Amino acid sequence: MAKRVAIVGTGQTFHKSHRPDVNGQEIINEAVQRALADADLKIKDIDAIVIGNMDHFEGINYVDCWSVDGSGGVMKPVIKITTGGTTGASLAIGGNHMVGSGMFEKVLVIGWEKNSESDTTGAITTAFDPIWDRQVFAGAISGLAAEAQGYMARYGASDRDGARVSVRDRKHAMNNPHAQLRKEVTLEEVLASPMLADPIHLLDVCPRTDGACAVIMASEDVAEKICPKPDWIWKTAARHSYAYLGDADYGRLVSMERCAKEIFQKVGIKEPRKEIDVIEMYQPYSFAGLIWIEDMGIVGPGEAPGYIWDGNTDMGGELPVNPSGGVISCNPIGATGLIRCAEAAMQVMGKAEGRQVPDVNFAVSTGFGGCWWTDMLLHGKKKPN
Amino acid sequence: MADKDQLIIESGEAAQPFKYAVGMPGSKFFAETRDNKRLMGEKCPKCGRVYVPPRGICGKCYVKMDEWVEVGPLGVIGTFTILRFAFIDPETGHQKPVPYGYGFIKLDGADTLYQHYINIEDESKIKIGARVEPVWAENRKGTTRDIEYFRVID
Amino acid sequence: MDRAAIIGVGMTKIEANKSRETFADMAWEAVNKALDDAGMTIADIDNVVTTSSDFWDGRTISCMAVGDASGAADKNISCIEGDGTYGAFYGYMRALSGSYKTTLVTGHSKGSQGVSSLLTNAAFDPIYERGLGMDMISACAMQANAYMNKTGVTPEQAALVSVKNHGNALKNPVAQLPMKISVGDVMKSEMIADPLRKLDCSPISDGCCAVVIAHEAVAEKFKKRPIWVRGLAFRTDAFFFGDRDLARSNALAAAAQDAYKMAGITDPKKEIDLIELYDAFTYQELLWLEEMGFAEYGKATELLAQGQFDIDGALPVNASGGLMAGHPVIAAGLYRIAEIVLQLRGEAGAHQVKKAKTGLAHGVNGLCGQSHCVWILDQER
Numbered sequence: 001m002a003k004r005v006a007i008v009g010t011g012q013t014f015h016k017s018h019r020p021d022v023n024g025q026e027i028i029n030e031a032v033q034r035a036l037a038d039a040d041l042k043i044k045d046i047d048a049i050v051i052g053n054m055d056h057f058e059g060i061n062y063v064d065c066w067s068v069d070g071s072g073g074v075m076k077p078v079i080k081i082t083t084g085g086t087t088g089a090s091l092a093i094g095g096n097h098m099v100g101s102g103m104f105e106k107v108l109v110i111g112w113e114k115n116s117e118s119d120t121t122g123a124i125t126t127a128f129d130p131i132w133d134r135q136v137f138a139g140a141i142s143g144l145a146a147e148a149q150g151y152m153a154r155y156g157a158s159d160r161d162g163a164r165v166s167v168r169d170r171k172h173a174m175n176n177p178h179a180q181l182r183k184e185v186t187l188e189e190v191l192a193s194p195m196l197a198d199p200i201h202l203l204d205v206c207p208r209t210d211g212a213c214a215v216i217m218a219s220e221d222v223a224e225k226i227c228p229k230p231d232w233i234w235k236t237a238a239r240h241s242y243a244y245l246g247d248a249d250y251g252r253l254v255s256m257e258r259c260a261k262e263i264f265q266k267v268g269i270k271e272p273r274k275e276i277d278v279i280e281m282y283q284p285y286s287f288a289g290l291i292w293i294e295d296m297g298i299v300g301p302g303e304a305p306g307y308i309w310d311g312n313t314d315m316g317g318e319l320p321v322n323p324s325g326g327v328i329s330c331n332p333i334g335a336t337g338l339i340r341c342a343e344a345a346m347q348v349m350g351k352a353e354g355r356q357v358p359d360v361n362f363a364v365s366t367g368f369g370g371c372w373w374t375d376m377l378l379h380g381k382k383k384p385n
Numbered sequence: 386m387a388d389k390d391q392l393i394i395e396s397g398e399a400a401q402p403f404k405y406a407v408g409m410p411g412s413k414f415f416a417e418t419r420d421n422k423r424l425m426g427e428k429c430p431k432c433g434r435v436y437v438p439p440r441g442i443c444g445k446c447y448v449k450m451d452e453w454v455e456v457g458p459l460g461v462i463g464t465f466t467i468l469r470f471a472f473i474d475p476e477t478g479h480q481k482p483v484p485y486g487y488g489f490i491k492l493d494g495a496d497t498l499y500q501h502y503i504n505i506e507d508e509s510k511i512k513i514g515a516r517v518e519p520v521w522a523e524n525r526k527g528t529t530r531d532i533e534y535f536r537v538i539d
Numbered sequence: 540m541d542r543a544a545i546i547g548v549g550m551t552k553i554e555a556n557k558s559r560e561t562f563a564d565m566a567w568e569a570v571n572k573a574l575d576d577a578g579m580t581i582a583d584i585d586n587v588v589t590t591s592s593d594f595w596d597g598r599t600i601s602c603m604a605v606g607d608a609s610g611a612a613d614k615n616i617s618c619i620e621g622d623g624t625y626g627a628f629y630g631y632m633r634a635l636s637g638s639y640k641t642t643l644v645t646g647h648s649k650g651s652q653g654v655s656s657l658l659t660n661a662a663f664d665p666i667y668e669r670g671l672g673m674d675m676i677s678a679c680a681m682q683a684n685a686y687m688n689k690t691g692v693t694p695e696q697a698a699l700v701s702v703k704n705h706g707n708a709l710k711n712p713v714a715q716l717p718m719k720i721s722v723g724d725v726m727k728s729e730m731i732a733d734p735l736r737k738l739d740c741s742p743i744s745d746g747c748c749a750v751v752i753a754h755e756a757v758a759e760k761f762k763k764r765p766i767w768v769r770g771l772a773f774r775t776d777a778f779f780f781g782d783r784d785l786a787r788s789n790a791l792a793a794a795a796q797d798a799y800k801m802a803g804i805t806d807p808k809k810e811i812d813l814i815e816l817y818d819a820f821t822y823q824e825l826l827w828l829e830e831m832g833f834a835e836y837g838k839a840t841e842l843l844a845q846g847q848f849d850i851d852g853a854l855p856v857n858a859s860g861g862l863m864a865g866h867p868v869i870a871a872g873l874y875r876i877a878e879i880v881l882q883l884r885g886e887a888g889a890h891q892v893k894k895a896k897t898g899l900a901h902g903v904n905g906l907c908g909q910s911h912c913v914w915i916l917d918q919e920r
Contacts, residue, residue: 001541002637023666054600055593055620059399061661064621065905068778075793078775078910079629082593082620084600090617094629100636102540122475127599130405132438134476135529136500138468142487145466153464153513197466197487236638240616243563243607244438246489246498250464258613370600399661399669403597403653408561442567444607447581449567 004384005099006223006230007349008106008216009039010342015180015211015330018116024058025070027212028112031335032072035108035214038351039226043072046216047104050079050094052087053113053334056123071110083240084127085140085369087111088213088337089282092365092377093236095217105219111338112212115331120208127370133245138197140284141205143245143372145197148287150251152199155302157290159199161309163190165289166204166328168314173325175315175355180209180330190286204286204328211332213339220383231345234362234378235263242371253288255374256295256366263378264297269362273298277360278347279313279321280340282368286328289313289321296364315357323347323355337367337375344379410439413453415527422521422531424457426495434496457492460535462515464489464498467505490517490535502534510537542920543634544758544765547577547751548877553715553865556651557745562596563608565647565747570609573643573749578762581610584751586639590619590626590646592869594658609645609749622646622817623748623873624773624902624912630752631768640754646870647747655743662906664779675819675906676740678780680732682907683822685786687734690837692825694734698725699843700821701738701863707850708860710889713874715744715865725821739821746867748874755920766880767920769897770802773912780907791830791901791911798913799832804897807832811915812894813882814854815875816901818861823908824848827901828856831913855892858882872902872912879916 011034013019019027028051036043049071051064060066064073064080071078083090088111095109121139128137137143151157167187173179185203193202223230239255242248260272269275276298283289290304298319299307307313313321324343327336344365346352360381367375407415410427414437417423426435427450429443435454436443443450465488474481486503488511504520505511517535525531549572551557551565566589574580587609591601598604602618609616615638619626623646630642659675686692702722708714720738728737758765774797776790777783795807804810814833818824825839833854834842842848848856857863859878862871879898881887887895897917904910 002635052620056599058665059661060665061592061594061658062621062905062909065775065909066662066664066778068775073775074777075774075790077773079625079773080620081617081629082600083602083618094617097629097633097636097638100638101632102635103632119473119475121472123599125475126597127603129438129604130403130598131407131411132529133500136485136487136502138472138481138487141470142466142468145468146464146487146489149466149513150464194470196470197468200466236615238615238617239613240602240606241444241612243440243444243603244497246437246500247444248498250489250498370603399665401594401597401653401657401661405597405652406558406561406649408564409559411561440607441564442608444610444612447610447612 002100003102004220004232005096005217006232007345008218008223008227008230009035010345011035011038011214012178012339012342013211014178015209015332017180017207017209019114019210024114025067027114027210028067028070028110031212031214032108032110035216039216041216045106046072046076046108047106048077048098049073049108049110050081050091050098051110052081052091054082054084054087056118056126057113057115057333058117083370085333086337086367086373086375087334088339089341089367089375090238091338092215092341093238093375096233096236099217099219105222107217109215109217109338111335113332113334114210115208115333116210129244141197141200144285145200147250148199151287151291154251157305159191160187161290161305162204162286163187164308166190166286169322169326169328172315172323173329176324179325181207200285206284206327206331209330209332211335213335213342215338215342229349231348232380232383234380234384235266236377237262238375240370240373245371248372253292253295253372253374255372256292259374259376260296263376267378273319276319276362276364278323278357278363279319280324280343280365281321282327282337282340282366283322284327284331284368320357323352323357340365341377348379348381410441414439418531419525419527423455424492425453426456428452428454435494436497437492437495437499454494456494458519460490460492460517462488462513462517463491464513465503465511486511488535501532504534504536541635542755542767543631543752544767545750545880546753546758546761546763546765547573547579548880549573549576549749550713550874550877551747552713553744553746553867555715555742555744557649562604562647566605566608566645569645569747569749570643573751576763577751579751583641584610584643585641586615586633587611587643588617588619588626588630588633590623590869592620594661595648595653595868597653605645605647609643621904622902622912623870624876624914625904627750627752627873627876628771628773628912634752634754640757642752643749644752645747645749646873648867648869649745650743650868651745676735677732678906679820680735682785683734683820686822686826689786692837692840695722695726696840697739697821697825698722700818700824701725703849704818704857704861704863707858707890708864711859714860716742717864735820741819741862741866744865744867746865746870748870748877750873750877764884766883767917768914769917770798770915771913772797772801773910775910778909785907788826788830788908791827791908794911794913795831798915802915804915811897811899813858813892814856814899815859815878816857817872817903818857818863819866824856850890850892858890858892875900875902876914883916883918
C-alpha cells in the first residue's frame with residue numbers, strides 16, 4: 001500500500017549573491033546539516049537522497065555523483081531530478097513519491113545553486129531550442145516581459161499593479177533572515193528603477209543567488225514519532241506542457257491552472273481563496289504575482305490587481321502570499337522551488353518565526369520554470385484521509 | 386566568513402561545442418525560407434492547429450503531422466518586449482547589442498507564435514495586435530536569420 | 540509494498556549518428572513502439588518520466604525537447620538526469636506512490652552531437668581534476684589497470700568480452716556494431732588509453748528507449764504478459780577516486796545485495812538466468828559480474844573463457860551485444876531493462892536465450908561506476 005508522506009525537517013543556507021567562501025559541496029552541506037538538526041536526525045537515519053540543480057549554472061556534469069561529500073550520499077541511494085526552474089519543486093514531488101512508494105522511509109531532498117559561478121542569462125538562454133529559440137531569446141526576463149505585456153493588454157493592468165507586488169514581497173523579506181535582499185522599497189522606487197525589458201523594471205525581478213535548501217520527508221510509519229507536528233503532503237501536480245516558447249498563451253499560465261484544478265478537485269477544495277491559508281509561490285517577477293493567482297483560482301481573470309491593492313495578500317491579510325519575501329528576494333534557482341516547499345512546511349509546522357501566518361491548515365507551494373511550466377504541492381496540518 | 390584574500394576561486398572557463406539536428410520538418414521550413422521566402426507551418430490532422438515552428442507531432446493530440454500549409458508572411462504582434470539590459474549572448478560569447486525588439490509574431494494562418502526580432506525605430510508603433518511583415522535577408526542560408534526582423538506596417 | 544510490472548518496451552535502432560532526427564523524433568518512435576507493444580494508447584498513460592542530461596544534450600532543461608513527443612502535454616511529468624535505470628526506478632516509485640498507476644519512462648541521448656571527452660571531463664572536480672585533462676576513457680583506463688593489477692587479469696582475457704558482445708550483436712537488429720572479431724583483432728586495434736584499445740571501448744551512439752511500468756492493479760489489463768519487478772536498488776560510492784578502492788565497486792556489491800534481498804534471492808548464481816549489464820569497457824563486464832556475486836573476484840574471466848556467458852551458456856551476459864554494440868549514454872541502462880523484458884517474454888528473436896525466467900538488468904551513473912542501479916525482473920509475480 002502507498003504511504004502517506006510528511007515533511008519532518010527543513011534547512012536553508014543564509015542566501016547571498018556570492019558565496020566564494022564555499023564550493024558546491026560545502027553549500028549543500030550547510031543546508032543538509034540544518035535540516036538534520038531541525039528533524040533531530042543523523043545522516044545515518046536517511047535512506048535515500050534526491051538532489052537537483054541546473055547543470056549549466058555550475059558547469060558540472062553528474063552533480064549527484066560529484067556532491068556526495070556534501071550531501072552525505074556516500075554509499076546511499078542518490079538520484080538526480082532536473083527540470084529547469086521547476087527543479088526544486090520537482091525534487092519535493094520526487095521525495096514525496098519515493099517515500100510514498102514504500103521503497104524508502106526517510107528521504108533527504110536537496111536543491112541548490114551557485115548562480116555566481118556562471119552567466120545566468122546565458123545559461124537560461126541555452127535552455128531553449130538551439131535552432132528556433134536562441135537567436136532572439138534573452139533569458140528569463142525576455143519571456144516574462146512578453147507575458148506581462150500580454151496580461152496588461154488583455155486586462156488593462158498597469159506597471160503600478162506589478163510594482164505593488166514587488167513592494168509586498170520586499171517588505172515580507174524583512175521578516176526572513178534567510179532572504180538575500182532585505183530592503184523595503186516604495187512603489188515610486190520600483191517604477192523609477194532601470195527598465196530592463198518593457199514593462200519590467202529592475203526592482204520587479206528576482207536576483208541571482210547562491211544558496212541551498214534541504215527537506216526531510218518521512219513515511220507515515222515514523223513521521224509522527226520523529227516530529228510532533230509534521231507537514232503532511234496532500235497532493236502534488238506538475239505540468240511541463242510546451243516544447244517551444246511560441247506555443248504559450250501569453251498572459252495566462254495554463255500549467256498553473258491545470259495543476260491547481262487537479263489538486264483542488266482531488267482534495268475537494270472548492271473555495272481556495274478561503275480554504276488555503278498561505279501561498280509560497282515561485283514568482284520570479286512582480287507581474288506573476290497578479291497573473292498566476294488568477295490562474296490558481298484564488299481570484300477571477302483580471303481581478304488580481306484589486307485583490308492585491310486591498311492588502312489581501314499582505315501579512316495579516318486574507319491570504320498571505322510569500323511571507324518569506326519570495327523569489328524576488330532570493331533565487332538560487334535549483335533550490336528555489338524547494339525553498340517554497342520548505343517555507344510552506346514551516347508555516348504548517350508553526351516554525352516560521354517572524355514570518356509565521358497564524359493557524360495554517362492548508363498551504364500551497366509552487367515551482368515555475370521551463371517553458372511556462374508549473375509544479376505544485378498542497379501541504380496540510382491534518383493527516384490526509 | 387574566511388578572509389577573502391586567501392580565497393582562490395578561479396576554476397577557469399569551460400566550453401562545450403555542439404552540433405544540433407534540425408530535423409526533417411525544420412529542414413523543409415528553412416529550405417522554403419532560403420529558396421522561396423515562404424513561411425510554412427504544419428497542420429494537425431486531428432485538431433487542425435497550425436504549428437510554427439513545425440515539429441512533426443501535435444503534442445496536444447499526440448498524432449503525427451504531415452500536412453504543410455503556407456502561413457504569413459504577414460502577421461500581427463502577439464506579444465513583445467524591448468530588451469534594454471546588457472547581457473552576454475551565449476551563442477556568440479559577446480555582449481548582445483541593446484535595445485532590441487523581441488516579439489512573438491502571430492503569422493496569418495498559424496495558431497502558435499513565431500519568435501523574432503521586431504524593428505523598433507518607432508517604438509510608439511510597437512503594440513500587441515500591430516500588423517507586421519518580415520524583412521528578408523539578401524543572403525539566405527536556411528536559418529532563422531533568413532528573416533532579418535519583422536517591421537510594423539502602417 | 541505493492542508490486543509493479545513492465546508491460547511495454549520500445550527501442551529505436553542504436554546508430555552512430557541519427558543526423559536526420561531530433562530528440563523529439565527519437566522519443567516519438569520509441570514511445571509509440573512501447574505503446575504498441577503494450578497494446579495501449581497515450582490516454583492509458585497517467586504520468587511520464589523522461590531521462591536526459593543537460594550536458595549530453597547541450598541544452599539546459601534538456602527534458603523540454605521531448606515532453607510533447609513523449610505524450611506529456613497535459614500529464615504529470617518529471618525528469619531524471621542520469622542513466623535510464625534511475626529514470627525507470629523513479630517511474631516505478633511513482634507507479635507505487637498511490638498517485639499514479641501507469642508510468643511511461645523514456646531515456647534518450649545523441650552522443651553524436653557533442654564531444655564525449657569534453658562532456659565527461661566536466662564530470663570531474665572543476666578545481667582539482669579537470670585541468671589534468673581527465674575524461675571517461677582515461678579514468679576507466681586507470682580503473683582497468685587497478686583491476687588488472689589486483690587480479691592478474693590480462694588485456695587479452697578482457698578482450699574476449701568484446702569478441703562475445705560484438706558477436707552477439709550480429710543477432711540483435713537494434714545493435715549499432717555487430718561484428719565478428721577475434722581477440723587478435725581487439726589486441727591489434729588502436730591503443731586509446733593504456734590498457735584500453737579501441738575495441739575495448741563502447742562506441743558513441745544515438746538512441747532512445749521507452750518502457751511502460753504499471754501498478755499490479757492494472758498490469759494485467761493490457762496486451763502483453765507483465766514482467767514483474769521483483770527487486771531493485773541503487774547505491775552511490777565516494778566521488779574522488781582516491782576515496783574509493785578503484786579496483787573494486789563497493790556500490791555495486793551493496794546495490795546487488797539490496798536488490799537480491801528485496802527479491803528474496805539467496806543464491807544469485809542459481810536463481811538468475813541471464814544478465815544485461817553496463818559494459819562501457821571490456822573489463823567492466825568482468826568486474827561488475829564479480830561484484831554482483833556471479834564469480835569470485837578476478838575469476839569471471841575463467842567463466843567467460845569457458846563460454847558460460849555466451850547466449851547458449853549457463854548464464855548469458857549481454858545477449859543483446861550490450862554497450863559494446865551500442866552505447867547511447869543515459870538511455871543505455873533502459874535498453875538493458877527492455878532487453879531483459881523481451882528475453883523473459885521469449886520475444887528476443889535471434890538472440891533469445893533458452894532459460895529465461897529471472898533476469899538482471901544493470902545501469903551505471905558517474906565515473907568508473909560510482910553509482911549502480913540493479914533490477915531483478917521475473918516472469919512471475
